Amino acid sequence: MEIKNICCIGAGYVGGPTMAVIADKCPDIKVNVVDLNEDRIQKWNDKNLDKLPIFEPGLAEIVLRCRGRNLHFSTIVNENIRNADLVFISVNTPTKKYGLGAGKASDLKWVEACARQVASNASGHTIVVEKSTLPVRTAEVIKDILEASQTFSSKGMQVNTFDVLSNPEFLSEGTAINDLLNPDRVLIGGDNQASIEALSDIYKSWVPSEKILKTNIWSSELAKLTANAFLAQRISSINAIGALCEATGADVREVSRAIGADSRIGSKFLDAGPGFGGSCFKKDILNLVYLCEYFGLEEVAKFWESVVTLNNWHQSRVAKLITKKLYGTISGKKIVILGFSFKSNTNDTRESAAIQICKDLLDEGAILLINDPKVNKEQITIDLGLAPETEINNLDSTINQKGCWLFVDDMNESFYNADAIVILTEWPEYKEIDWNLAESRMRKPAWIFDSRSLIDPENIRKNSFNFWRIGDGS
Ligand code: UDX
Ligand code: ADP
Numbered sequence: 001m002e003i004k005n006i007c008c009i010g011a012g013y014v015g016g017p018t019m020a021v022i023a024d025k026c027p028d029i030k031v032n033v034v035d036l037n038e039d040r041i042q043k044w045n046d047k048n049l050d051k052l053p054i055f056e057p058g059l060a061e062i063v064l065r066c067r068g069r070n071l072h073f074s075t076i077v078n079e080n081i082r083n084a085d086l087v088f089i090s091v092n093t094p095t096k097k098y099g100l101g102a103g104k105a106s107d108l109k110w111v112e113a114c115a116r117q118v119a120s121n122a123s124g125h126t127i128v129v130e131k132s133t134l135p136v137r138t139a140e141v142i143k144d145i146l147e148a149s150q151t152f153s154s155k156g157m158q159v160n161t162f163d164v165l166s167n168p169e170f171l172s173e174g175t176a177i178n179d180l181l182n183p184d185r186v187l188i189g190g191d192n193q194a195s196i197e198a199l200s201d202i203y204k205s206w207v208p209s210e211k212i213l214k215t216n217i218w219s220s221e222l223a224k225l226t227a228n229a230f231l232a233q234r235i236s237s238i239n240a241i242g243a244l245c246e247a248t249g250a251d252v253r254e255v256s257r258a259i260g261a262d263s264r265i266g267s268k269f270l271d272a273g274p275g276f277g278g279s280c281f282k283k284d285i286l287n288l289v290y291l292c293e294y295f296g297l298e299e300v301a302k303f304w305e306s307v308v309t310l311n312n313w314h315q316s317r318v319a320k321l322i323t324k325k326l327y328g329t330i331s332g333k334k335i336v337i338l339g340f341s342f343k344s345n346t347n348d349t350r351e352s353a354a355i356q357i358c359k360d361l362l363d364e365g366a367i368l369l370i371n372d373p374k375v376n377k378e379q380i381t382i383d384l385g386l387a388p389e390t391e392i393n394n395l396d397s398t399i400n401q402k403g404c405w406l407f408v409d410d411m412n413e414s415f416y417n418a419d420a421i422v423i424l425t426e427w428p429e430y431k432e433i434d435w436n437l438a439e440s441r442m443r444k445p446a447w448i449f450d451s452r453s454l455i456d457p458e459n460i461r462k463n464s465f466n467f468w469r470i471g472d473g474s
Contacts, residue, residue, distance in 0.1 A: 001125075001198040003029060007084035009114050011035035011044055011073060013176075013279070013348060014131060014169050015090030016054050020062045021180040023071035025206045032072045032080040044073035055347040055374050058177035081121040086199065088167075089114045089142070090131040095283050104290035106135050106283065115142045118162075119149035125161045127195045131169055133228070133280055135287045136221045139164045139189075165190035165199055166217050168224035173278065174345030186212045189220020225284045225291075229304055232281040234269040236310040242272035242471030243317065252471025253453060272471040274353035274424050274451040275315040277342030282308055282351055315353050318470075319360030322449055325468060326419055331365030331403075334418040334443075338411065339425020339452075340372040340380055347374035353451075354424045355383045362386065362403035369406055369414035373427055377407040415441035426452040439463045 008019045011033045023031040035041050043053040045067070049060040063071070074080070081087060091110040096102050111134065118128055128146060130139060146162040166189035171179040186203045190196045200212050215223070242252040252272045260267030276282075285308050292301035323330050342352035349355065358368055362384070370380060381387055389406045408414040415421070415438045423430055431454055439446060448460065450469040460467060 001085075001127075001194050003085045003127075003198050003202060005029070005084050006031045006086050006088065007080040008033045008088040008090050008131070009035075009077065009081075009117070010088075010090035010092070010132070011037070011040055011053075012090065012092065013054055013173060013346075014171070015088065016044065016052075017056055017059055017171065017176040018090070018131065018169060018180060019088070020059060020066060020071060021177065022202060023066040023069075024062045026202060027070055029202070030070050030072075031066075032074065032076075032084070034074055034077045034080050036075065036077070038075055041073050041075050055345075056173070056176045057345055062177065077117060078121040081118055081126075082123050084122070084126060085124075086127040086129060087118050087122070088129045088131045089118075090169075093132050093134055093283070095286055101290050104286040104293075106287055108134070108138060108141065111138060112141065112145065115145040119146050122162065123160060125163075127163050127165060127198060129199060130164070130166045130221070133168060133224055133284055134166075134221060136218055136225065136291055139166055139217045139221065163190065163192045163195040164217070165192075165195055166220035166224075167199060168220060170224070170227065173348055174343055181206065183207060183211060187215065187220050187223060188212065189215045189217040189223075191217060225288050228280050228284040229288050229307065231269050232276055232285055232311070233304075233307045235271075235273070235276045235281075236307045236314070238270050238272050239275065239314045239471075240310055243314070245471040246473045249473040250471075251474055255471075271453065273426075274318050274357060274470070275311045277349075277351040277353050277355075279348070279350040282311070312356075315356045316360060318353070318449075318451055319357045319364075321468070322361065322420065322422060322447075323364050325447060325449075325466070329364070330361060330419075332367065333420070334367045334369060334414075335361060336408075336411065336414045336418045336421045337368050337370040338372075338421060338423045338430050339427055340370055340375045340383075341425050344426045344428065347376075347379075349375055349379055349383050352383070352425075357422075357424060358384060358405070362405065365403045367404055367406075369408045369418065371408045371411040371414060372425065373429060380405075380407060412437060412441075417441070417443050418446070419443050420447040420449060422449040423452050423454050426454050430454055435460050435463055435465075439465065 006029055008015045015033055019031050019033045040053045043051050049064060052060060089111060091114055093106040093111060096105050096107040128142060143164045151160040168187055186207055188196050188199055196214055203212055238256060241255055245252040256270040259265050260270050285304050289301045289305045326333060337358060340354045341347060341349055361368060377388055389404050445466055447466045453469055
């Protein structure tokens with residue numbers, strides 16, 4: 001079974017970069033990425049590579065090399081499914097907002113719609129690959145739908161057949177291209193050896209064979225949820241210890257270094273921050289919780305749910321302590337927010353800690369001046385559910401009571417009369433801030449809140465700032 005033609009349904013943060021790398025590494029395979037969202041596809045096809053819908057270091061160069069050669073972005077879904085030997089399902093699977101499992105289970109509406117679309121358009125033998133993070137046993141749903149539509153010739157021979165594989169994506173946003181080029185492992189779950197080998201051959205074009213792990217389909221689905229739950233658990237753990245450091249005089253960076261040197265623990269994912277965000281961690285843990293509850297494993301469900309509970313508490317803790325340090329009231333005070341994406345090097349704001357922290361500060365009546373190098377004003381408006389002010393001069397700090405915000409392109413301009421600067425995303429440009437200039441423009445006493453340990457305290461020692469950083473009790 002040789003794959004010559006791939007169709008990926010969903011041109012998002014997973015589908016886009018993953019297919020770009022496959023097209024780059026496998027020039028003999030035609031890769032069609034399809035999406036219902038015309039605007040998104042138009043952006044993928046824009047001549048101006050700055051307009052790609054996703055910002056990922058290294059992505060634009062690959063798109064430039066492959067687009068129009070063997071990488072195509074379009075809204076033509078049915079025809080591309082028909083021509084494909086292999087279909088990746090890479091659509092959104094948000095947490096359900098209503099009905100059974102609301103707030104925990106994933107909404108499989110989009111996955112189901114895809115499966116039905118594949119069922120009615122595929123021809124010959126088609127391998128269907130789950131790429132989106134999905135609840136365990138979703139493959140069964142996809143299989144059911146596909147099997148119901150398998151067709152037979154007049155002689156009883158099957159002419160339209162399917163195989164379902166699970167191939168979860170482990171890329172991290174911001175380093176997606178590097179993660180795809182040099183993965184720790186590629187995981188393929190399934191029960192048909194020929195299909196597993198066909199998918200594995202694609203990855204073998206650049207991934208060493210020993211890094212391609214093959215499991216049964218349910219293990220593969222569960223491994224993805226478990227990997228994300230373990231990573232998120234480390235962050236909640238270190239954030240919890242950070243709070244204790246602040247209370248006891250310890251320093252969370254020193255604690256991280258000390259425990260990370262233990263090879264059984266390891267040094268990664270031990271940076272205390274404003275709380276984890278991103279589209280996966282919370283959703284995947286809640287999925288795991290739902291699954292445990294479904295199978296009557298209440299204690300296991302509670303154990304994993306506490307990782308999310310702690311993350312929520314931690315985000316509200318950051319907003320509360322900012323208010324407390326500014327004499328318990330921030331109504332009408334100007335606070336500069338540096339960073340809105342959930343981590344650096346991405347324009348993605350899904351579940352970003354900045355959203356809850358900014359909402360809490362707005363509820364207290366603050367005037368927020370928000371800067372982010374890659375997130376635009378429109379996205380922040382959606383996330384905060386509040387339209388921005390347009391003129392910095394309109395922000396009269398004495399009369400505003402409800403809280404408002406303004407997007408600032410030039411952060412230096414936002415420092416005038418600000419009471420505080422809050423660093424929420426670890427963008428490298430925030431390391432280069434001219435602190436003398438900031439100090440000269442801010443109202444005194446001026447505060448810096450560094451939730452990402454981005455600033456070297458030495459750099460501001462000679463200034464008059466009050467300085468708080470995460471997990472620093474010294
Ligand atoms: C995660 C997984 O890492 C990836 O394997 C999976 O495929 C998708 O989910 P992603 O959400 O893109 O990737 O980013 P990640 O680097 O894991 O960061 C998630 C959140 O944790 C971010 O908000 C980040 O700032 C935070 N984080 C990460 C910390 O607060 N401290 C750390 O030490 C590491
Ligand atoms: P992820 O981070 O998992 O990639 P995104 O939300 O960024 O998630 O991308 C998922 C994409 O899938 C969206 O662009 C959405 O328009 C697309 N999509 C959802 N359902 C379908 C469908 N039935 N056919 C084509 N595209 C779809």
